Amino acid sequence: MPIYAVKTTASQERTVADMLVNREEESIHAVLAPDSLTSYVMVEADDATVFDRILDEIPHARGIVPGESSIMEVEHFLSPKPDVEGIAEGDIVELIAGPFKGEKAQVQRIDESKDQVTVELYEATVPIPVTVRGDQIRVLDSEER
Numbered sequence: 824m825p826i827y828a829v830k831t832t833a834s835q836e837r838t839v840a841d842m843l844v845n846r847e848e849e850s851i852h853a854v855l856a857p858d859s860l861t862s863y864v865m866v867e868a869d870d871a872t873v874f875d876r877i878l879d880e881i882p883h884a885r886g887i888v889p890g891e892s893s894i895m896e897v898e899h900f901l902s903p904k905p906d907v908e909g910i911a912e913g914d915i916v917e918l919i920a921g922p923f924k925g926e927k928a929q930v931q932r933i934d935e936s937k938d939q940v941t942v943e944l945y946e947a948t949v950p951i952p953v954t955v956r957g958d959q960i961r962v963l964d965s966e967e968r
Contacts, residue, residue, distance in 0.1 A: 824852060825891035827871055829864045835883035840864045842881045848873055857900040863888070865897050905938050906957025915964040916942060921955060927963065928953070 831839045840856035843866060853867040868874075874887045910916070914930045928942035931952060938957045943950050 824867050824894075825870070826865050826867050826894065826897055827874065827891060828888040829866055829874065829878070830885040830888060831862055831864055832883040832885065833862050836860070836862065836864050839881060839884050842884075843877075846877060846881075848877065855897065855900060860900065865892070865900070905935055907933050907935055907938055907940055910940060910957065910960070910962055914962050916940075916960040916962050918942070918955060918959060919961050920959040923953060923955075928960075 829839065829843075836856040840854045843851060843854045843864070848868075850869040850873045851866060852869075855865040855867075857865075866874075871887060871891075878884045878886065910930060910933060912930050912933060916928055916930060918924055918926050918928060923944060927945045929945065930940055931943050932941040934940070934954075939954050940957055940960060941952050941954045942960065943952055
């Protein structure tokens, strides 16, 4: 089944996707609005003729990109990336959530299966290992760079 890219107004991808889903068109099978893809919504449909009919009625939909895609070209949007991806032991990070918000720390250990990172706080008098979720830190300086 072909997948088509619908061009949208920036930051309106979810709105356009919701409107496409709520229309309940028989020829539209799936709609995807990944966060990492701005100004586009991916739509699985029987053919492109359905868009000629409905895109004028959907606010923020700007048109369809010529051509089709396959599931192989968009499948990387379907599986979420772990939050600890791109973090390495020894990296300097800032905690952006939790009780130590704003503190700087050094990564000691990474548990990819649990999406957690154990860090050691910089300003602490006694080194205290703290385990936090991967989405609660931001990398400031990486040893690999």
